[in-house]
Amino acid sequence: xxxxxxxxxxxxxxxxxxxxxxxxxxxxxxxxxxxxxxxxxxxxxxxxxxxxxxxxxxxxxxxxxxxxxxxxxxxxxxxxxxxxxxxxxxxxxxxxxxxxxxxxxxxxxxxxxxxxxxxxxxxxxxxxxxxxxxxxxxxxxxxxxxxxxxxxxxxxxxxxxxxxxxxxxxxxxxxxxxxxxxxxxxxxxxxxxxxxxxxxxxxxxxxxxxxxxxxxxxxxxxxxxxxxxxxxxxxxxxxxxxxxxxxxxxxx
Amino acid sequence: xxxxxxxxxxxxxxxxxxxxxxxxxxxxxxxxxxxxxxxxxxxxxxxxxxxxxxxxxxxxxxxxxxxxxxxxxxxxxxxxxxxxxxxxxxxxxxx
Numbered sequence: 211x212x213x214x215x216x217x218x219x220x221x222x223x224x225x226x227x228x229x230x231x232x233x234x235x236x237x238x239x240x241x242x243x244x245x246x247x248x249x250x251x252x253x254x255x256x257x258x259x260x261x262x263x264x265x266x267x268x269x270x271x272x273x274x275x276x277x278x279x280x281x282x283x284x285x286x287x288x289x290x291x292x293x294x295x296x297x298x299x300x301x302x303x304x305x306x307x308x309x310x311x312x313x314x315x316x317x318x319x320x321x322x323x324x325x326x327x328x329x330x331x332x333x334x335x336x337x338x339x340x341x342x343x344x345x346x347x348x349x350x351x352x353x354x355x356x357x358x359x360x361x362x363x364x365x366x367x368x369x370x371x372x373x374x375x376x377x378x379x380x381x382x383x384x385x386x387x388x389x390x391x392x393x394x395x396x397x398x399x400x401x402x403x404x405x406x407x408x409x410x411x412x413x414x415x416x417x418x419x420x421x422x423x424x425x426x427x428x429x430x431x432x433x434x435x436x437x438x439x440x441x442x443x444x445x446x447x448x449x450x451x452x453x454x455x456x457x458x459x460x461x462x
Numbered sequence: 463x464x465x466x467x468x469x470x471x472x473x474x475x476x477x478x479x480x481x482x483x484x485x486x487x488x489x490x491x492x493x494x495x496x497x498x499x500x501x502x503x504x505x506x507x508x509x510x511x512x513x514x515x516x517x518x519x520x521x522x523x524x525x526x527x528x529x530x531x532x533x534x535x536x537x538x539x540x541x542x543x544x545x546x547x548x549x550x551x552x553x554x555x556x557x
Contacts, residue, residue, distance in 0.1 A: 244468070246489050246500035253503050350499065357492070 211392060217330060218272040219292070220393040222282075223435065224333075225265035226293035229283060230443075231314055232258030233450050234301060243304055250350060254311070257343040264336045284454035288444050289437040292387070296379035298434065298443045305358060305368035309376050312351035313413065317383045318344045320408045324400030333398055352416050359420025366421065373417070374425045381430030383409070390435070470519040471497040473504075475511035483515050491516075 211219070235255035242248025266279035273282070297314060301307045322344055325337035358365040384406040386394065393399035417424060433439065453460055468490040474483035486505050491497035497516040506514070525533060537543070 244490060246491065246504055249507075250500065250503040253507060353495070353499065357496075 211389075213396065214272055216389065216392055216396060217333075217398065218269050219389045220399055221265045221269040221272070221333070223292045223387070223390060225262045225269065225282075226291050227297050227314070227318075228258040228265070229262035230291070230293045230446060231297040231311075232256070232262060233446055234297065234299075235307075235311070237301055238307065251307075254347050254350070257340075257347065261336065261340045261343070264339075268332050268336070280454060284451045288439055288447055291434075291437060291439065291443065291447070292389075293434050293439075294379070294382045295431055295434040295440055296376065296383065298440060298446060299376060299379060300442055302372075303368065305365070305372040306375065308351055308354045308358065309369065309372040311347070312355050312416070313376060313380050313383075315344060315348040315351045316409050316412045316416075317405065319348045320405045320412075321400060324405065328398045328400075330398035355416050355420045355422070359417070359422040369420065370422055373422050377425045378427075378429055378431050380413075381428075382432040382434060385430075385432055385435070387435040468492045468496075471501075471516045472519050472522060473497075473501040474515040474517075475501075475505055476513035476515075477511055479512060483513065486510070488519060494518075 232255045235251050235258065238248060238251045239255070240248065242251055262283070263279055266282045269282050270277040270279050296310060299306070299310055319341075322337040322341040326334050326341060328334040328337065355369070359369045360366070361369075384402045386402050390399055390402065394401050414424070469492075470488055471491055472488050473486050475486045476483045489497065489500050489504055491500045494516065497518075498514055501514045501516055505511070
């Protein structure tokens with residue numbers, strides 16, 4: 211794959227994860243359990259969408275022609291989205307939302323900690339800006355893991371349920387797609403094998419502090435990175451893309 | 463889960479180094495750490511500050527509103543307490 215195509219596709223890997231998780235977090239807007247957390251989560255949603263925008267701008271620039279950040283975000287179909295299955299999982303309840311966020315934040319944090327050393331300056335700049343935000347996201351979701359895991363009987367049960375339900379989507383984070391592998395070999399993407407033990411250690415630490423357990427069944431789902439998404443993804447895009455599809459080029 | 467409300471906290475933000483912390487509002491939080499994080503999320507989203515203080519509202523004590531007259535009215539006619547009777551040199555006119 212030509213270097214330009216490779217960077218384009220790799221940028222979409224990064225951008226789609228942030229975009230879809232941002233969209234999921236945004237669904238809580240106006241529905242948070244308390245006002246303060248409603249705002250906290252929408253702040254996070256906007257950080258993620260902000261990061262996705264920078265990456266989509268880069269992707270659009272690489273694509274050339276009439277592409278812009280909106281066409282890249284709003285006019286691709288499900289199969290063209292490269293986000294992992296984890297980030298498209300529904301909110302269900304606060305516990306699922308927190309656990310999903312925590313699993314992703316740990317990954318996101320270590321990913322950007324490496325990506326700031328990318329040989330591609332446009333990627334390292336985006337990572338440097340985003341890393342500060344992600345550091346806060348991780349602090350926030352770790353706090354909630356501990357509060358609710360090591361909380362009441364009911365909060366602990368809900369958190370353990372969410373850990374059990376989401377665990378099978380964590381392995382995909384570290385299974386490189388062909389694009390990620392080539393991007394690593396080309397020098398501008400981190401080695402996912404290096405991130406995995408870091409992720410594992412942090413997750414085990416926080417789960418232990420939260421009095422939660424890693425489920426024993428270790429079957430792992432995959433597919434998101436190559437466009438084979440769960441049934442939830444179509445609904446997210448329907449929500450997200452409706453306006454641009456119904457009113458092409460709409461602006462505000 | 464108990465339905466008890468989280469306690470109320472008062473939030474003070476320092477806008478920049480050298481200025482004092484100013485009261486900006488209040489919020490609910492389960493403990494001091496959550497209060498600081500909530501304050502960060504609710505009150506510093508638009509670069510309002512560089513430092514946060516929180517204090518549980520129950521630790522603030524206020525005067526009795528019924529004592530308004532004896533506490534504050536006597537200051538009303540003591541204009542000599544304002545440093546406005548000094549003649550300043552020209553150069554200091556904009557003080």
